[in-house]
Amino acid sequence: MLKVKTIDIDFGAVEVVLNHNDALEFGLNPHDRIRVKGKCGSVVAIVNTSESLVGEGEIGVFTEIAKKICVRNGHKIDYERVGKPESLGAIKKKLNGGKLSPEEIASIVRDIVSKRITLVEMSAFVSGLQAVGMDLDEAEYLTKEMVASGKTINFEAETFDKHSLGGVPGDKTTLIVVPIVAAAGLLIPKTSSRSITSPAGTADRMEVFAPVEHGINSIKKIVNKTNACMVWGGAVDLSPADDALIRVEHPLSLDPRPLLLASIMSKKKSVGSNFVVIDMPTGEGAKIKDKKQARDLARDLIEIGKRLDMTVECAVTYGAQPVGDAMGPALEAREALSTLEGNGTPSVVEKATAIAGIILEAGGVVGKGKGAEKALEILESGKALKKFREIIKAQGGNSDVCVEDIEKLLGKKKKIIKSLRAGYVTKINNKAIGNVAKTAGAPHDKGAGVLLHAKGGTRVKKGDALYTIYAEEDFKLKDAEELALKTKPVLVEGMLLEDIPPTFLGRH
Amino acid sequence: MLKVKTIDIDFGAVEVVLNHNDALEFGLNPHDRIRVKGKCGSVVAIVNTSESLVGEGEIGVFTEIAKKICVRNGHKIDYERVGKPESLGAIKKKLNGGKLSPEEIASIVRDIVSKRITLVEMSAFVSGLQAVGMDLDEAEYLTKEMVASGKTINFEAETFDKHSLGGVPGDKTTLIVVPIVAAAGLLIPKTSSRSITSPAGTADRMEVFAPVEHGINSIKKIVNKTNACMVWGGAVDLSPADDALIRVEHPLSLDPRPLLLASIMSKKKSVGSNFVVIDMPTGEGAKIKDKKQARDLARDLIEIGKRLDMTVECAVTYGAQPVGDAMGPALEAREALSTLEGNGTPSVVEKATAIAGIILEAGGVVGKGKGAEKALEILESGKALKKFREIIKAQGGNSDVCVEDIEKLLGKKKKIIKSLRAGYVTKINNKAIGNVAKTAGAPHDKGAGVLLHAKGGTRVKKGDALYTIYAEEDFKLKDAEELALKTKPVLVEGMLLEDIPPTFLGRH
Structure with a gap:
């Protein structure tokens, strides 16, 4: 019998902590498994050891398990050794x-x-x-098991969806695509993730307008009312195995192909999507380097889609620099609202209407080749803005929100980074600019981020503003500025990139 | 600035614990790295989060790090984010x-x-x-880096060594081999491990006779005095990378070939061995299944040895059942001492003299083919026993130890397991019998273990004793007995193993 002491470090697994001497005495090694029996059930837990956190005769039980098996501090519990799973x-x-x-x-x-x-x-x-x-059979099973492991939602009508592979910062196109598609009469219940490595995820952006944490019944109501939703998938327990695996994929910076396939497709299958367009940002500094790599991945996504009764279409998009000008939740929310109001950055409008267009064509709203045009028409008509406000209202936000409201949320601490020379912006490093926005506080600080004043190809004079860093706290602004000076995310060069003298050949 | 709170769960890495809210606020995810600065240095630590173990503004610092950077409970420390290594x-x-x-x-x-x-x-x-x-180049570099990462010992003369791949329980041959070799005038400084998965490791067995934790200077003194030592390698910081890797190899039950090679060879190189004989227990239930697999591994061991200026010889030994009759530290110590006194179990004597013989030949004590005979002569002459007592004394033990002294250490709780039928012992399951000994308390409880009364091939009557379980505590004896009844480690069958009737062919 061991005396319970509750603890709450989150190891990602069901764990208990034994005193080092007890573990020796019981012949238990760290990582061995024991079944611990509480007042209302038992659970298999992994053994950790400690010299002082728990005393001899005590067992540290993580809060989550303590609740599950109904034990509290000071209770006595039994254990038995079990084998590996x-x-x-x-x-x-x-x-x-x-x-x-x-x-x-x-x-x-x-x-x-x-x-x-x-x-x-x-x-x-x-x-x-x-x-x-994994081969495609294994990837198919993995996807199906991931779907089976969580909750699912079913809508009665044909359901459309979009997904981005990510890796390019500032991509707020979902906030434009979903209202356009819904305004055209198609069903598009969009679940999104929060940021894992970027300055903002779609859920972080949408949260500036309305709550994004909804249960399945609430999501159904929102979609029934508006044809659409933009909610945080993590609140709904869709494909929980995927969420768990991210906990090791992220620190290892690994994203093996079969898990990439299973992750995307299980989430889409869980919400009953019939047609999915997958945005593949491609180019230097993006996750996908070139069109060949994009096609190769697209083939697998389309095939897994087929095996799961979904139609998948892949859109290879330009991903070598940020989409639009803004990075960070509030800055991006402002740019999205401006775009819906007709004052959009060209790259955002072009990308959003292209992707919405693919869905409109698939849904039979217009014929082949007419999608983007129709999407632009819906955007420019103000119908998408109206639909966006409906979705905000249905999710419990302020549907009268205007650009000025969002401006109030922007971080008060600002720093303009200027060009040290005249020339052209030849490159914006996705990862470096994203890190500056994150160091400034994004996505946790909604008002933090980066606003670009010059994109690739823009001519700048010495002293011209390249971008502004926004932060909510002085020390974060200072850290972001230091990082910006060190990593130089925006590269300005003259038209002459390198001077190779005639003696060059002789040197070899 | 964060307030220190010391904690001591051992994660195997340098870790700190932040309050969940602070981590969000600082934009830090679990597994991110920060540099924490104490009063006497700084260290890069991995971030964990907790909701209650540490409060906001606090940082949980593991005891080992706290010592290293000179901070105590309540101190304030600074941190900065650092990238991945x-x-x-x-x-x-x-x-x-x-x-x-x-x-x-x-x-x-x-x-x-x-x-x-x-x-x-x-x-x-x-x-x-x-x-x-890994190819052999990589394995060679890995081995050399492991050697470079830890301490090394150099003896002035040619140095001999032995190593067993393990996997067969009850293998106390090292306790016989080392004294024989040293008695013949060769240098054999033996560092051993404690048990990882078996009822006893060489260090656990030797510890019954004398202390095994010695520093490098103490080891040198012991070897200078006696030509030999039998100490715990873990106390000397030889190849510490190997010790660290065992922490994941063991829970994953993985032992990849390159790590196996690097692990053995780095430990041998660290103690300056010139000649190493590697014992490869082979057969059903052992780590190595057959001679082909043994030869394949031997080729790599010999090659890596060459690249590290060591001569390696591999001895493929019978490993399908325990060596000798005893498993568990005190039981094995007793069997080893009895063997040195001339009352040995034949399998122990045969294996020990065969392996010692290989070393005697390599050391030029006798000519090729005469080693085992010479080793037996040294054993039977009592010279090995005398040498063993010298080593015990040099390591700080009681050199007058007799079999009766060790018998006093055996667990007082005993259970004899009897045969339920007449027949022959056809098989002893290495893993199952080892687990019974471990469940009885070995190696932590020195007196716990299993003593076999019948080995493979022995004829037994119904009710004959097959083996005795020894334990120091009643509940452990009970658990071991239950496991024994469930897993039946000793199989007794009649000479007729299966009756295949003439109708057999017709059934197909």
Whole structure:
């Protein structure tokens, strides 16, 4: 019997902490598993050890488990040793180059969702997918198991969706695409993620206008009323295995192809999408380097889509610099609202109408080749703006919001970064400019971010403003400025990029 | 500035815990890295978050780091964000199938030893080695970097060593081999591990006779006096990268070939061995299944040895059942002492003299083919026993120890497991019998373990004793007995193993 002491570091798995001496005495090593029995159930937990956090005879139980099995500080609980879960065998099989059966894939997904495997074991799984990969059969099973592991939503009508592979900052096109498509009469229930590595995710942007955390019933109501929604997928428990795997993919900066496929397609299948357009930002500094790589990935996405009864279309877009001028939740929200009001940055308008156009064509609103034109017409007519306000209202926001309201949210601390020379903006480094916006506080500080005053190709004079950093706190502005000076995210060069003298050849 | 709160869960990396809200506010995610500055230095630490373990404005600092940078509870410390270590790029390169350069391997080993990478990242490295492997160049660099990462010992004379790949329980041969070799005048400074998965490691067995934790100077003195030592390698910081990697290899039950090679060879190189005989227990239930697999591994061990200026010889031994009759520290110590006194179990004597013989031949004590005979002669003459007592004395133990002294250490709780039928012992399951000994308390409880009364091939009557379980505590004896009844580690069958009737063919 051990005395409970609740603890709450989040290890991502069901864990307990034993005193080092007790663990030795019981013959338990860190990472071994024990079943702990509480007042209302039992759970398999991973063993950690500590010399002082818990004393001898005590067991540290993480708050989440303590609730689940109904134990509190000071309760006495029993434990028994249990073996490793069968999914570990499947993970090892993958590392040894094997093809996983549907049952093996199911066991892995099940153990991930129920937190029966540790981050160290999940890391081995993600590493196996990176090193060995999966064929399309395995990727199909993985996707289906991920769908089965979470909740699903079904709408009675044909349902459209869009997804971006991400990697290019400032991409607020979803906020324009969804209202255009819904205004044209098609159903587009959009669930999005918050930022993982960028200055803002679609959910972070939309949250500037309205609450984004809704349950499934609420989402259905919003969609029934407006044909659309823009909500945070993380609140709905769609494909929870995917959310769990991100916890190791992100720190390892790994995104193995089979997980990329399963992640996107399981989320889309969970909301019952029939047609999905996938935006693939491509170019230097984007996730996808060139069209060849884009086509290769598109082939797999389309094939997995087919196997899941979804039609997938892929849109390869220009991703070598940010989309529009603004990065950071409030700055991007302002740019999106301006665009819907008819004052959009050209790159945002062009990208949004192109993608909305693909959906309009797929939905039979207009014929092949007429989608983008129709989307622009809906945008310019003000119908998309009207629809956007309807969605804001249905989600519980202020539908009368105007650009000035959002301006009030922008960070009061500002720093204009100027060009040190005359020339042309030859490059904007996606990652570096995104890091400046994040260092300034985005996405947590809604008013933080970066506003570009010059994009690629723009001619600038010495002393011209290149971009403004916005922050809510002085020390973050200072850190962002320092990073900006160090990493120089906006490159200005003369038309003469390099001077190669005639002696060049002789040097070799 | 954050207020320090010391914590001591051992994550295997340098970690700190921030309050969940602070982490959001600072834009830090779990697994991000920050540099924390204390009164006497700074250290890069991995971020964890908690909702209640540390409050806002507090930072949980693990005891080990707190000591290192001189901070205590309540101190205020500063932090700054830092990027991922370069070794992560190398780990990713391996996962993507690449060949690592010496510099990349060095960066990984350096970051492992300085605890700059997390268990999740180490898991990705071990997984990469499992899935992709390493060629012999990489394995050579890895071994050399592991040696360079820790301390080394140099003896002035030619140095001999032995190592067992393990996997077969009850293998106390080192306790016989080392005294025989040293009695013959050769230098054999033996560092060993404690048990990782078995009922006892060589260090656990030797500890029954004498202290095994010695520093490098103490080891040198012992060896100068006796030609030998039997100490715990973990106390000397030889190849610490290897010790760190075991922390993920063990929970994942992975032992990728390049790490196996680097682990063994780096430890041997660190103690300056010139000649190493590697014992490879082979057979059903052992780590190595057959002679083909043994030869394949031997080729790599010999080649890496060459590249590190060591002569390696491999001894493929019978590993399908335990060596000798005893498993568990005190039981094995008793069997080893009895063997040195001339009352040995035949399998222990045969294995020990065969391996000692290889070393005697390599050291030029006798000619080719005469080693085992010479080793037996030394054993039977009592010279090995005398040498063993010298080593015990030099290490600070009682050199007058007799079998009765050790018997006093055996667990008082005993259970004899009897055969339920007449027949022959056809199989002893290494893993199952080892688990019974461990469940009884071995190796932590020195007196716990299993003593076999019948080995493979022995004829038994119904009711004959098969083995006795020894434990120091009643509940452990009960648990071990239950496991024994469930897993049946000793299989008794009649000479007729299966009755195949004439109708057999017709059924197909």
